């Protein structure tokens with residue numbers, strides 16, 4: 001089976017002063033369907049840059065990044081928007097909920113670009129809220145939510161389209177330990193039940209212990225690619 005994400009000799013350069021800064025240096029990596037994997041590394045090592053390329057939010061300077069059989073390096077703006085809309089879910093450190101809308105509406109938003117009836121949307125939103133344990137507060141406004149609840153809404157918003165891949169950039173950075181564990185366990189459950197592929201960027205040891213695989217980046221290069229087996233759990 002083809003990997004769901006295939007990174008092939010990807011280099012990413014950003015302009016810096018007169019010259020350029022190389023954020024990713026000739027990286028090659030594959031991720032299989034259903035992985036629950038983390039990208040870890042020091043600040044500035046290229047984690048977000050790599051997630052942005054996989055998320056089709058940015059393009060490599062050279063090399064190829066295949067995401068669900070589409071080469072991100074060759075997509076037009078419209079095609080990358082379509083890839084994101086149909087197949088990718090995003091969870092960020094900051095939840096980016098729209099304050100004037102309810103929990104229900106914030107999650108429903110992700111479906112408005114899809115051709116679904118109001119009733120189909122209602123069902124999908126309530127299912128997603130159930131997945132994250134917020135089915136009882138669809139009408140609350142974000143300002144009335146705790147940090148953990150806010151991040152749950154963000155997970156529901158990412159999951160409501162039932163994407164093939166969820167990209168989570170430091171999803172627990174603003175949460176206390178109890179909420180961080182709860183959030184990551186919710187994502188792990190969705191990974192196991194729905195087969196969604198999850199790819200995290202994280203510094204958080206609490207997150208790392210749930211991973212099946214940890215890719216260590218350093219200075220834009222893969223320093224270590226670690227498969228975590230049941231016999232070798234992280235503590």
Ligand SMILES: Nc1ncnc2c1ncn2[C@@H]1O[C@H](COP(=O)(O)OP(=O)(O)OP(=O)(O)O)[C@@H](O)[C@H]1O
Nearest residue numbers: 014015021023041042043044045046047048049050
């Ligand atoms: N748009 C940009 N323009 C210029 N330089 C950039 C840009 N985006 C990232 N960089 C640089 O590329 C390097 C890698 O950044 P990236 O955000 O991928 O790191 P990271 O590993 O996610 O770090 P952190 O853990 O702090 O989020 C950094 O040195 C950053 O300054």
